[in-house]
Amino acid sequence: MRDVEQKMIERAAALLQNGEVARVVGWKKGEFYFDPAPAVFETVDELKDFVYNGFCGANLSKYLIKVSKNEGKTAIFMKPCDSYSFNQLVKEHRVDREKIYVIAVECQGKLDIEKIKANGVTAVTNVEENGDKVTVSSLYGETVLDKADVMLGKCLTCKGKTHQAKDEDIILHEMPAPANNRFDEVAKLEAMTEDERFAFWKEQLQKCIRCNACRNVCPACSCLKCVFDNPSSGVAAKANDDRFEEQLFHVIRAFHVSGRCTDCGECSRVCPQNIPLHLLNRKFIKDIDGFYGEYQAGETAEGKTPLTSYKEEDLEVSDVFKGEGK
């Protein structure tokens, strides 16, 4: 990955230097190897903190809504999955494609430090990636883990390694396409009885602390002011009440982004209580596939979407309600 990072820094420096772009959106290094944060770089000098490694899991596309309002062109480094969100934002006119320069970057799947620690490794001082192994150094010793066991949940159900938008790419190594079995988890939920499913979600959603991280990170949640932040909506999303907020906030949000959610998995990545929120969205995606034919949000930045276009052969509401897809 070091060679990829090196190439990225070189390209960013060149673009900034020749004035093609006014800024570059990427990641900057933190206190450790495993805590890089999204960042905007405006000068070549600032690039000394640029980093790209296995912990750059954050989807940067949503930052473009704000950053691209500024003067000049913005370059952004995008992993394959981020490019879906990007297309969707362009499609929804939240980001002006003309003002963005997309550099598609290689991704071999990103790591989850919490999963690494869940293996009993603590006081982690460094992580090294070696192919399908991860070497973790800690104050208590060194541990070698299988990469597959410590990848981000969203990477385990990767949609594929093709960038859906790009102006150039930095891909130095082969990216083996993982098996896409993302609907298996949904099928498991569908196989439950209603009561079991209700109990499952109740237990999961009871953990919610109303931090709104899922909403705020979600590229599909791009409303200028969320209805839940409107004092006259009569809803206090931050109140930890076990009725509305708990049972309905996440479901309403899932409805609101259905047909637009690209399954980027950020909601589950950021949840401090590890609630598998992506499963709500994924259920909708699976249903839409079933009802209207396969559709992947964000595959393109144009065209009609199943939920916003009408066809005579569309399902009747009653069919959808009964869950009887085609």
Added chain:
Amino acid sequence: MFKIRKENLNDLYAKISESMGLYIPIKKAGEVNYHVWGEGKEVSLETLKTVRSPKDAFFPQTENMMKFKTEGKNIDIIDVRDEKRPFVLFGVKACDYKAIEVLDKVFLMDPVDTYYKARRDAITIVTLACSKPEESCFCSVFGIDATAPCGDVTAWLDENYLYWQANTQKGEELTGKVSALFEKGGEEEVKSQQEQTKTILAKLPFATLDLSRFKPENLNELFNAPEWESLSEACLGCGTCTFVCPTCQCFDIRDFKTRDGVLRYRCWDSCMYSDFTLMAHGNSRTTQMQRYRQRFMHKLVYYPSQNDGLYSCVGCGRCVNKCPQRLNIVKVINTLGGKKND
């Protein structure tokens, strides 16, 4: 000092629960948080950091305050508080215990918050020394000894035993209730564990954080530092850092219309939220940078300025672990504290 075999801890929990409530780290749906103990619950004292801090045991995320009944033009105010049953808060780490001192100063300082005080008075705190601190821990920077927390009772845990030392009268009373389960001893084991832990604590990467610039006299200089822009640029404006923080105390008071009147409740609020300072005629903090700055200035400068230099960060590292975009107070301390530029 007393000790009890680990496999008998369930008896201890059951005994305490006979006469008091017991809040203890319990694993539920994969995450460990403080919950009320009950037979069959999966207690996890080994978990270094619960996701939420124990603060919600006496400063709950949502708390009903009063009810209003309105009839015609008349308003009746009904206090809806019930008598607080005494309870034990078990397994509080040194950092979280220090955080309670930070909260006490806010809520118990005159004018007293009576809702907080009622719960606080009802608690007996059993702290638990740390034996396996991790890289995100930096309590020692704030003068906290993770191997010897205070509290009404201090406990230590090793592979075989839980060791128990009462420190206060409340602690003695609790000990009296459960002492039949204890045997004497443990001083040596505790001492050797403390020594071992201290060597790790000294080696922790954040053990050398430099707080020297975070003083009230530097308030304006720090407030006006240009670095806040880059420090906060990735901030999502979510409330994760504030809601997992053991010292964050901001709350909102709201009314909720019920079938038979109006319920006034308070709930945690976050200075990271865009409507936190919103008024009918304006907002004093309109950008995320301002909100982000407020949070860290409060922890490192404003609070100490009002409380004899006591920081309102205790180095628990929850924000370090939980910020979705990996922003945190350590990055602030290192960037504004001058270390990054040395």
Added chain:
Amino acid sequence: MIEENLIPKVGVITNVRKDTPDVKTFRVVGTDGKKLFKHMPGQCAMVSVPGVGECMFSITSSPTNEEYMEFSIKKCGCVTEVIHSMEEGSQVTVRGPYGRNFPVEEDFKGKDLLFIAGGIGLAPLRSVINYVRHYRNNYGKVVVVYGARSADDLVDFEEIKTEWKNEPNFEVYLTIDRPQEGWNDHVGFVPSYVKELGLDPNMTAVLCGPPIMIKFTLAGLLELGFDKSRVYTTLELRMKCGIGKCGRCNVGDKFVCKDGPVFRMDQLDELPDEY
């Protein structure tokens, strides 16, 4: 017995006076007909309409009034809108008093006092002015400069005309932003009027009004030779608890509800610019 700080008392509105098109003054007593609590000039109270919300208002009546309290309230948000729809006999809830008052018994004593207000900014000053009138011998000369958008926007116009203007050693200067039929007094903005008046810089000044007015008036006063350590103002920020706990009304390390709302200009200078 510790005082309950967050549980309000029921207040009954006994009189509603429409001062301007968007300001009404509400007279409030307890359900027993008596004044709800004692306060000092500049202090505030939380007034609430259950189910709608709770807001901080300055108590505009003087502490020397032992029968009732008055709140001059401008209609500008959801709570004030409901309060404006209330009439005699309506009930609200009230808790307080909150905050530090003007130093009427300390720094103000024996001094010549200058009060400068814009629009609804008169509300907190009216409390001090009437307090000073009540203990007239404790203070020197009093000058009031009060301005509003139009003659219709002057709050408490009746009291000013009939009482204040007849007070000895007490000068009242009124101004409105634009000329208006029937208005024979001064026309122009408060800051420039203050400069025109050539006021004695040894007076102790109290400013209250919209931020922009405060900013330019203060600059004018400094030009006239006033010292910031003798210029006072009051701040207003979002508040929920009123007792320095809910964490939102701070400016730097000061809470407006507890350490304010009254601040001296030299104290404000030391605080970060975030209000």
